[in-house]
Amino acid sequence: MDEAGTRRRRWFRRPGRPSAEAVRLAALALLAGAALNLAFAPVGWWPVAPIAVAAFSAMVSGRTGRRGMLIGFWFGTGFCWVMFQWLRVFGPGAQEAVGLVESLYFIPFGWGMARVSLTRFAPLWQACLWVTEEYGRSRWPFGGFSWGRLAFSQPDSPFTPLAAVGGAPLVTFAVALSGALLWRAVVVLRRDRRDGLRWVAALVAGALVVPALGFAVPLQNPDSGTPVRIALIQGNVPRVGFGRDEQEAAVLDNHVKETEVLAADIRSGKAVKPDLVVWPENGSDMDPYSDPGVADQIQQAVDDVGVPVLVGAVINANAAGTNVLNRLIVWTPGADGGMGATYDKTHLVPFGEYLPFRDILTKMIKRFNMIPRDFVPGHGKGVLTLGGVTVAAVICFEVAYDDVVRNAVKGGGQVLLVPSNNASYMGTGQTYQQLAIARFRAVEHGRWTMEAATSGVSAVIDPHGKILAQTGEYQARYLDTQVRRNTAITLADRVGAWPEYVLALLGLLAAIGLGGAATTLRRTRALIPAFRTPADTLPGAPDGDRAPSGPADDADLQTAAKGRAR
Template sequence: MGCLSPKLPPIGVVTSADVLRPALLAVLGGLVAAASVQPVGLWPSGLVGAGFLTLAWWQARSRPARAVAGGLWALAMLLCTTIWVIDFQAVGYVVLALLGATFFTAAGALVPTGGTWAGVGAAGAITVAESLRARVPFQGFPMGGLPQGQAAGPLAATARLGGTTLLTLAAALFGAALAEALRRRPLQAGALLLVPVVAAVLGSVAAPGEQVGSLRIAAVQGGGPRGTRAVETAARDVFDSHLAASRTIVPGTVDVVLWPENAVSLDGPTAGSPEGDEMAAEARRLGAVLLVGVIEDLPDNRFRNAQLAFAPDGQLVGRYDKVHLVPFGEYAPLRELVSKLVDLSLLPRDALAGTGPGILLGPGGQRLGVVISYEVFFGDRSRSAIRNGGQVLLVPTNAASYATSQVPDQEVAAARLRAWETGRDVVQAAPTGFSAFVTPDGEVTQRSDLGAQQVLSGRVPLRTGSTPYLRTGDQLWLIIALACLALPGLAALAEGRARRHLDPPSDP
């Protein structure tokens, strides 16, 4: 009597079980990875989460199943790490997460899963997807991703060599090593660990730059309620709170005073306005350079978001207009079309983008690198400032619109990564927090309390010189990540050709 055999699906047919098992593992991995991102900030969970995604891809027996797993992993992560978007637009929150997930869906469809180099291919796929998410569309949206969750971990040092692209690759390789270890393949696991470990060691010993002096810098935080919209807040109240905090600084005790983004909102140009006169008077009182975040209304329902510099004699001597604007925060892409689909009442006008690097001058001509708010999440903006002579990096920002600490915490994490990349000290000022001082090695030495009126101050080293990241940027490492993605397939082709060359021809 013959044995009964299980009925197998036809070759090429994708079953529900084929999709479900890796999909569940991917969702679990995305949730675990989300715990690495601030405010939770458990950096090891990001490595474990990347390992879960790698395992999910390896378990999936078809390309569609791997695509679904990749998309679900990213969706689970981003829905947790970008909850703050709901404060502005619930529909946008879902759309933004789905948009980010499409890159990982494509990565899953492309990732090779067989052979010795499968772990390298998976790490390359994760890195390429994360890098593209940070760049397109609308100049990208990097918040809430895998590299940000590593800001407090040892792999953050890799950013000095290759920015967040190398950091993502290192974290993904570490995750692939964990996946190989679970498959009881210690040699492969050890080989995958080699790159992130070596890169972290090299990054930690790479010099941040030569110190050439110092400045006494104060970061002013006006304080006040959180979770409020600009349209619901009296501009004069915000200005007065920062002026009051600034006036607690004893004249002659600081060289530079940094006010946050949006500390002043005006109906027109700063020059000749009453607020401009008051800021000039405060600079004279302090005997220091006063850097103030100002919103200036323009004709045709536009506005500028700028950081202005007042010299110790009260003269308005410089400005940097924000270049990298927040889509659907400072401007509405495709406004006419989008307005028919969602409510844009909270964004009635669009900002006008600036150009060039963010550089302002200190009291002795020192070059102060500046990135405004959202720009701190983009390594290219801080890189531009420092490559143009920035000796310190200043981050005026504003996260007062968010009721929770999610965005302020993520801004501090981004500032830590920019410090690693540039080898410069970072000083951040925010109206209601977090204001912070960060060393070139990513250590937060001072951090304000949310909602409090505070002034943080300290002597900050000025540095010159380049880090490896400042010299190479992200492009080189994105090419390397693409090579990692292609490596398993290329290796399989080479192995097949070698086998055909060695196998003797069969008899006719």
């Protein structure tokens, strides 16, 4: 049998009983992946992230690509199973299904990590591969799910300031590089305990220098910029179940009441009148455009507080009400006030806000019928103006997507607002994970950031990622704080997604082999006449179209054929 047939048999042979080594590696990978979650909120032990990276690098070191795929799958399973445990609120199967799908990304990732583990500059390529994996997971399928990135475990670590230079991809790269260097130091130490100490010291120093670079990054001064006072309203959501008409009415009532509490405190001198007020996402689950009673109730609260209010509401997108929009509405007080400019959520969460393949899945899984309607995406950037203040507004999970936040900030947003509805996830830690991402974005974009949530956690965050005020879960409360408007653009905003593109591409090329990639590209170009160069044309046919003829040409053709065979 030829070499290709042997290779196919090796990859597709019938699976037998796993070896003891395979079971041991799977168990260790599962534990390492689960342990990585300790770096994320609500625990927040950020040094665990580079240590977990080092452990994963050690497990794939010197392994075959196939064995690397196995290790990657179990590492991803351990990580994703714990990371998405908050999905259990949707019933049996939700956490398991999402955890399984997300862990599949770690299969090719493990293959690539094993492939580059023994190459020169292996820590560099492995750090790039972490960016490659997150690039794919954040985009496919259905727009991806940008949650659980290494960068989001670092809202207050020495790595954090690097976000202002290259965003989340650069921080992920730095964390992974630090961990991979630690692994490499262990390899050198085990290989040569006597003469390798200098290399070990250099590698450990490199692992420490990478986060230390963050101290050299100048961050936005929290005290610079024009002052502006913003109040966040957290009305709380009653715990009476999901999707009930009584709850929808109660949610609106609670946010109206808390706004009126703020207005009363302003009149009594207990609170300073803000320049604008922010309601959370879905502060009204009822459509104020189609229900005059809802509109009147909101208008009364806005008139009472006397300043523009950013209202989050669910809006019918069609007459039947089967499709809805997740909308933020600029609502102004006074006789000439009312509903003004809007922003509709652009990046929706599959299986949370809409159901892909609805006709098929509802027949296969009856529980999907509990999702009676689909949100549809909006268009444009989340840039709104309230009372002369231009804000960058992203809705809930959108804060995890680089381009959505960046577009809003570069569009002119001077303060970053994150209206959210995490009421379904209270007590699971999800809301604290999202708060950590908001803290990260504050540093990345150099903006005061304010998150308003229906039931918690609402918070005020300065441009260094520090939380200055915060509510708890299941509280009815408002936060009234003076922040600063900022128009400066960080380097991360200027370079945009280019660091991610470059690092992800380097990781991919390193995994498939730089030489192999160049050969493949050259052969592909040779097949396309428009891209042929003189070097790509056959000998004896300078124009690339004429067939060779004559003894000299035949000899040249044979030489070319042998070259291609080689």
